[in-house]
Amino acid sequence: MSPRASATRVDRDRMTMKPELAALITTALEQLVSQGVLAGLPDAGPQIDRPKDPSHGDLSCNIAMVLAKRAGIAPRDLATQIIDTLPDNTLIDRCDIAGPGFINFFVNASHHTAVVRTILESGLAYGKSNCGAGRQVQVEFVSANPTGPLHVGHGRGAAIGDSLSRLLEATGWSVQREFYYNDAGQQINNLALSVQARGQGKDPDHPDWPADGYQGGYIEDVAAAYMAGDSVQAADREITGAADVDDLDAIREFAVACLRREQDQDLQAFQVVFDEYFLESSLYDSGAVEETVTTLQAAGHTFEDQDALWLRTTDFGDDKDRVMRKSEGGYTYFVPDVAYHHSKWQRGYQRVINEQGADHHSTITRVRAGLQGLNVGIPEGWPEYVLHQMVTVMREGAEVKLSKRTGGYVTLRDLIDWVGCDATRYFLVARAPTSQLTFDVDLALARSNENPVYYIQYAHARCVSVLRKAAEIAGDAHVSAGLAYLARLDEPETLSLAVSLGRFPEVVANAAERLEPHDVANYLRELAADFHSFYNAHKVLEGAPETMQARLALVAATRQVIASGLDLLGVSAPDVM
RNA sequence: GCGGAAUUAGCUCAGCUGGAUAGAGCGCCGGUCUACGAAACCGGAGGUCGCAGGUUCGACUCCUGCAUUCCGCGCCA
Incomplete structure (x- = not known):
C-alpha cells in the first residue's frame, strides 16, 4: 500500500465509529499476543464492514478468519477469544459469532443518533475531511475543440470532472480546473475553410466544399455574423467580423471566438467554471513545442525514417513508434500534447487528473511515453486518467x-x-x-420516484417544509432543544435514517479516493429513501414535545446532508418544488 | 488482428477495491391520503451474476481462456 493510500484510510476512519471498534479489536489482539495465543499482529488493521443484513449487526469483522490459519485455531474459537478479550466500552451492546467466523457487532443506539448533533454542529463541514492536506491537484476536463457546440459526451465529461473537483475539494485538496483549448492545428483550418465556404454561399453539396469541412448549421450562423461585421465577445477576446471572405486568418480568428463564446455559454448554463483555459497556440508561441522536440532528441529517444522524425515510444510500452514531425515538416498532435503535459509538471502539479472520453484512451500511453522520454523526473503513472464511455x-x-x-x-x-x-x-x-x-x-x-433527481430533491423540500411549519410555531428553538432527546429516536426507520446520515463522510472520502462521483449519487438515492420511509412511518409534528423536537433535529440533519451531497454533484437543493 | 471498456432481474443500473441468503428503481400484482407535501410509503412475484476452468476458509469481485457488444488503432486532432 502506498503512503498516500494508507494516509487516506486512516483519515477516513477517523470520522466514523469504525476506528473506535478497530481500536478495541486491536487492543484485544495485542492482549492475545501477549498471552501467546497469537504469534503477532496482522500487517494491516482489522477490516471492518457494514453488513447488508441487519441481523448481522451494525458492523462486522473478519479478523478471526484471517488470522485463524496462522494461529492454528479454528476461526470460530479464535473469534470467541477475541470477543472475551475486548476491553470494556460503551460502543458495543453485544456481539455474535456467525457463519464461518464473522464477529458481528451491535452498536449502542446512542452512537447512531449522536451523529445528528455532529451534523448540526458542523453544518457544511460535515462530510468533509482533509486527507488532501491542502496539496494541489489539477483536474483537466471537457477540453473540447473550438470547432462546434459541446456535445453530450462533453457534457458527461463536464459533469464528472466538476463533481470530481468538488469531491477533491471536500477532502482537502486544492483543486485547479483546467480546459485545454485546441486552437491550433488542422481542425481549426477546416473550421475556417468551412466558414469561408458558407460565406461564399456554398453548402456541403457544392463540388468545392472543403473535404473535411464542418457541415452543421452553426457554421452558417458564424459565416453570416462574420460577413455582417458583428462583434463577438468571448471570455478571452473580442473580435469583429472583417466581412472579407478572402481573409482566411480573419475568418479563423472570428470563428474560434464565436465557438468559444458558445461553449462558454453552454458551460455557464451547466454551472461549470474553469480556473484556466490553456491555449494550445501558446505552446507554439512560447517555443515549448520546439523545446519538447529538442529535449526528446537530446535524450536519444528519436530517430529519422522516411523523412519523418519518430519517437521510440515502444521503449515505454507503446505497441509501435510514433511520428513526431511529419515528412512535410509539421508536428503531429501528439507533440503539443506532450509539451502541454510537461507544462503541467513545470507548473508544479504533482498530481494531475485528466477526465476524457474513452475514445481518446490510446493517447494515454503516448503522452506518458513522451513524458518519460523527456527524462525530467515525471513518475511513470503520471498523469492519472478518468475515462468515460459513450453517451446515447x-x-x-x-x-x-x-x-x-x-x-x-x-x-x-x-x-x-x-x-x-x-x-x-x-x-x-x-x-x-x-x-x-x-x-x-x-x-x-418524470416527476416520480423513477426519477432519482426529483426523488432526492423532493426529500429535501419535504425536510424544509416540516422545518418551516415547526418554525412557525416556535422558531428554530425546537431543533436545538431536540438534541437533548436524541434517545427518543429509537424506531427502526428512525435509526436506519441516522445510520445512513453517519455514512456520509465515508461515502465522500471513498468516492474522492476512487475518483467515482456516482457513489455520491447512489448514496443520496438511498438516503432519500430512508428519509421518505421515516417520514411516512412517523409524524414529526405530533406526539410528545421531546420526541417531536428530537425528530426535528433529525430532519434538520437530513436536510443538511442532502444539500451537501447534492452540492457535490453540482445539483441544486430546492426548498420548494 | 492489436489495445481499452463492458456483460448482474423483462428494462435501466448499483454492488463499498475477496465476505454471510447478490441489491435499487421502473414495469407487473396487491395495499396506504377528510393530507407535518401521495413528486411519497408498505407488501409480493421476478436471478445459473455471459460461458468454462483456476487461486482460497470464502469469488459478482482476483487470474487464465472463450463468446458477444461498444470504442480506439493515420506522417488526423
Missing part, C-alpha cells in the same frame, strides 16, 4: 441522433433545454464512468 440519448423510445444546431450530434445545450441543468448533471454523473450511458430524456423529465 433516448427520447420516446428511440435514439436521438440529430440536433438542429449541428445537423448531427446532440448537444449539451439540447439536454439542458429539454430537462434542465439539475437533471442533466445528475444523470450524466450518476453512472460509473466506465459504463456506457443511455440518457433517457423522458425519464429525466
Whole structure:
C-alpha cells in the first residue's frame, strides 16, 4: 500500500465509529499476543464492514478468519477469544459469532443518533475531511475543440470532472480546473475553410466544399455574423467580423471566438467554471513545442525514417513508434500534447487528473511515453486518467441522433433545454464512468420516484417544509432543544435514517479516493429513501414535545446532508418544488 | 488482428477495491391520503451474476481462456 493510500484510510476512519471498534479489536489482539495465543499482529488493521443484513449487526469483522490459519485455531474459537478479550466500552451492546467466523457487532443506539448533533454542529463541514492536506491537484476536463457546440459526451465529461473537483475539494485538496483549448492545428483550418465556404454561399453539396469541412448549421450562423461585421465577445477576446471572405486568418480568428463564446455559454448554463483555459497556440508561441522536440532528441529517444522524425515510444510500452514531425515538416498532435503535459509538471502539479472520453484512451500511453522520454523526473503513472464511455440519448423510445444546431450530434445545450441543468448533471454523473450511458430524456423529465433527481430533491423540500411549519410555531428553538432527546429516536426507520446520515463522510472520502462521483449519487438515492420511509412511518409534528423536537433535529440533519451531497454533484437543493 | 471498456432481474443500473441468503428503481400484482407535501410509503412475484476452468476458509469481485457488444488503432486532432 502506498503512503498516500494508507494516509487516506486512516483519515477516513477517523470520522466514523469504525476506528473506535478497530481500536478495541486491536487492543484485544495485542492482549492475545501477549498471552501467546497469537504469534503477532496482522500487517494491516482489522477490516471492518457494514453488513447488508441487519441481523448481522451494525458492523462486522473478519479478523478471526484471517488470522485463524496462522494461529492454528479454528476461526470460530479464535473469534470467541477475541470477543472475551475486548476491553470494556460503551460502543458495543453485544456481539455474535456467525457463519464461518464473522464477529458481528451491535452498536449502542446512542452512537447512531449522536451523529445528528455532529451534523448540526458542523453544518457544511460535515462530510468533509482533509486527507488532501491542502496539496494541489489539477483536474483537466471537457477540453473540447473550438470547432462546434459541446456535445453530450462533453457534457458527461463536464459533469464528472466538476463533481470530481468538488469531491477533491471536500477532502482537502486544492483543486485547479483546467480546459485545454485546441486552437491550433488542422481542425481549426477546416473550421475556417468551412466558414469561408458558407460565406461564399456554398453548402456541403457544392463540388468545392472543403473535404473535411464542418457541415452543421452553426457554421452558417458564424459565416453570416462574420460577413455582417458583428462583434463577438468571448471570455478571452473580442473580435469583429472583417466581412472579407478572402481573409482566411480573419475568418479563423472570428470563428474560434464565436465557438468559444458558445461553449462558454453552454458551460455557464451547466454551472461549470474553469480556473484556466490553456491555449494550445501558446505552446507554439512560447517555443515549448520546439523545446519538447529538442529535449526528446537530446535524450536519444528519436530517430529519422522516411523523412519523418519518430519517437521510440515502444521503449515505454507503446505497441509501435510514433511520428513526431511529419515528412512535410509539421508536428503531429501528439507533440503539443506532450509539451502541454510537461507544462503541467513545470507548473508544479504533482498530481494531475485528466477526465476524457474513452475514445481518446490510446493517447494515454503516448503522452506518458513522451513524458518519460523527456527524462525530467515525471513518475511513470503520471498523469492519472478518468475515462468515460459513450453517451446515447433516448427520447420516446428511440435514439436521438440529430440536433438542429449541428445537423448531427446532440448537444449539451439540447439536454439542458429539454430537462434542465439539475437533471442533466445528475444523470450524466450518476453512472460509473466506465459504463456506457443511455440518457433517457423522458425519464429525466418524470416527476416520480423513477426519477432519482426529483426523488432526492423532493426529500429535501419535504425536510424544509416540516422545518418551516415547526418554525412557525416556535422558531428554530425546537431543533436545538431536540438534541437533548436524541434517545427518543429509537424506531427502526428512525435509526436506519441516522445510520445512513453517519455514512456520509465515508461515502465522500471513498468516492474522492476512487475518483467515482456516482457513489455520491447512489448514496443520496438511498438516503432519500430512508428519509421518505421515516417520514411516512412517523409524524414529526405530533406526539410528545421531546420526541417531536428530537425528530426535528433529525430532519434538520437530513436536510443538511442532502444539500451537501447534492452540492457535490453540482445539483441544486430546492426548498420548494 | 492489436489495445481499452463492458456483460448482474423483462428494462435501466448499483454492488463499498475477496465476505454471510447478490441489491435499487421502473414495469407487473396487491395495499396506504377528510393530507407535518401521495413528486411519497408498505407488501409480493421476478436471478445459473455471459460461458468454462483456476487461486482460497470464502469469488459478482482476483487470474487464465472463450463468446458477444461498444470504442480506439493515420506522417488526423
